[in-house]
Amino acid sequence: MKKLESRNPNFKAYVELMISRNKFMNWMGLVMTKIEAGYLEGELDFKDTLEQQNGWLHGGATATILDMIQGFASYSMVEEGQKVFTVEAKVSYFNPGDAQKFYARGGVIKPGKRFHFCEAEIYYLKNGEEVIVAKGSATMAVITSP
């Protein structure tokens, strides 16, 4: 992912403020471990409440995690006070989320004034190798609130 520059010199604090307000993400237990301009990494410890019917990470939880990486990476690329909304997001599911710990990473692959195009993936480690659970792409709208 190409290095980007943010329009907001205080993007990290702005993203952290938004994250602190995101109750669903915080309930889920997703923790962002890296916040750069247009790029984020996060981690999640699996818990039973996140299971689908086979005992694996629910596809909706996967979609949520990818949305958070992409959405907050977009928040890191807007001006203070601007908001970001998901216009649309696609998720492709590569492997069952059969692990106790998950990692996510991704961000803005094409920034813009009106939208940011984003990508992110979620994976776990098996014998030191990454197993990709899912990959997502999304369009994020940049909105200037009145």
Add this chain to the structure above:
Amino acid sequence: MKKLESRNPNFKAYVELMISRNKFMNWMGLVMTKIEAGYLEGELDFKDTLEQQNGWLHGGATATILDMIQGFASYSMVEEGQKVFTVEAKVSYFNPGDAQKFYARGGVIKPGKRFHFCEAEIYYLKNGEEVIVAKGSATMAVITSP
């Protein structure tokens, strides 16, 4: 949505069994109110834990609800013992999820032996009118377990 016929005469019990095992959906509070061959309806009472940063229904919760409608509608169209997995899903976000109660509906729009193509939407009621929050489409794989 066209009326479909299921390969499984006991599809309703099979779907209900799968739903009972889906811990994330049950934690979230999504309740299926109609289970027909290839078509489901559900309801969700909003709760604080499902909030994104502006206090509205989280896009990841929205994606989860659409995935459940589409996934279990697909489960209603397979043989007893077969499993369904989401191959990919796209969600388009039309309006903020700013309500206390949400409704979802949708199902299989093109059934097949190997996959079912699905669509679903989530909406709330405002002065008796439906406000569509999001619409999703997905490809569901039909897997015969060994």
Add this chain to the structure above:
Amino acid sequence: MKKLESRNPNFKAYVELMISRNKFMNWMGLVMTKIEAGYLEGELDFKDTLEQQNGWLHGGATATILDMIQGFASYSMVEEGQKVFTVEAKVSYFNPGDAQKFYARGGVIKPGKRFHFCEAEIYYLKNGEEVIVAKGSATMAVITSP
């Protein structure tokens, strides 16, 4: 599809002007047979140049037709002089495009100031029944040129 009202009373002439400039669509032979506010229908006679490797309608031609229906339905919903660009489009392929004549229809399912969300499908007739070849969804951006 819900009846929509256009911001442009002369939307039909505006859409027809844009269509006349679209060389790829005109080369392909797609003809719009109905142009309403936010809704279009079209027809295409198959020709050999549109074949993929099995002799059926190429998936890229299918994507083009859906894009034209969705894009020009969006053009019917903007002001004179505004432009429309495809932000993203997804196509799901239901059945092989094995016919001599194809029909397409669709349009704006959620209009907006900044984007229109659209859907369209392409089908052929077999013994009087519609066979859906593909269904698409797209986000169209509305741009005010300087």
Add this chain to the structure above:
Amino acid sequence: MKKLESRNPNFKAYVELMISRNKFMNWMGLVMTKIEAGYLEGELDFKDTLEQQNGWLHGGATATILDMIQGFASYSMVEEGQKVFTVEAKVSYFNPGDAQKFYARGGVIKPGKRFHFCEAEIYYLKNGEEVIVAKGSATMAVITSP
């Protein structure tokens, strides 16, 4: 893109055979310049017939090119005689296709027995720098013909 190994030792000849039968791609003028296991590169000289209403490369032509890269990269990863069909494809449009020559590249990012997940992008060169026109992702089904 990770290096992949094909199930078919003669994959290059098999892909070239399929390409030779693809009339729409050949009419368009897309030429594959590299065919590796799960990875392809191609080039296209712009021509007027490929224009949309502003004189740029038509989004449908873009979608076709991405589909060809992803589809034939998938053909390189199946057994002799197996076929590949696009299940669904999404394209995100980053920049207008305003150039005289276009380049495309991409392939299989997650191979499988039943489907290959693919990605591809199309770009042009401006002062030696790549300008990405569009990026696509697709699910390709692997079919064993009877």
